[in-house]
Amino acid sequence: MKVKEIMNKEFLYVKEEDTVKKVLDLMTDKKVNGTPVMNNNMEISGIVVKADIFRFLMEPGHYDSYPISAVMTTNLITAEEEEEVEEAALRLRKNNIIALPVINDKKALGLISLENIVDYFLKGIN
Known part of the structure; x- marks a missing residue:
């Protein structure tokens, strides 16, 4: 089965200029642990x-004004929709x-x- 068949096509994303506070509030509200960060061209x-945000909060700073781009991981590990x-x-x-x-x-x-992958394999068992 291909990734595109089980991936979530509706997902939360944030913009590089969104503040750490705004992103943490959104993630908490939507009950997600992570989200892609997009630039102004809507490229990831x-x-x-x-965990990135919590590490950032360990140091005193401007939680409500720092952009999420200061906290995000840029070394992306990704999937392609046509891969297995x-x-x-x-x-x-x-x-x-x-x-x-x-x-x-x-x-x-x-x-x-x-979660998507576990659900996929559980369907194969049932």
């Missing part, structure tokens, strides 16, 4: 997870992460998460 420029789910699952496991942005030409098409 990074990803931020709550098993390949994406191996990449998640190898890198000890919970979700991959699915991209095509720097555009985020969706997210594939451990």
Whole structure:
């Protein structure tokens, strides 16, 4: 099965200039642990997870004014919509992460998460 068949096509994303406070509030409200960060061309420029924000908060600063681009991870690990789910699952496991942005030409098409993959394999068992 291909990634595009089980990925989340509707997902939260934030902009590089959004503040750390705004992003943490959005993530908390939407009950997500991570989100892609987009530039002004709507190309993915990074990803931020709550752990990144919590590390940032350990140092005193301007939580309500710092842009999320100061906190995000720019070394992206991604998936492609045409790759096999098993390949994406191996990449998640190898890198000890919970979700991959699915991209095509720097555009985020969706997210594939451990939850999507577990659901996929459970359907195969039932």
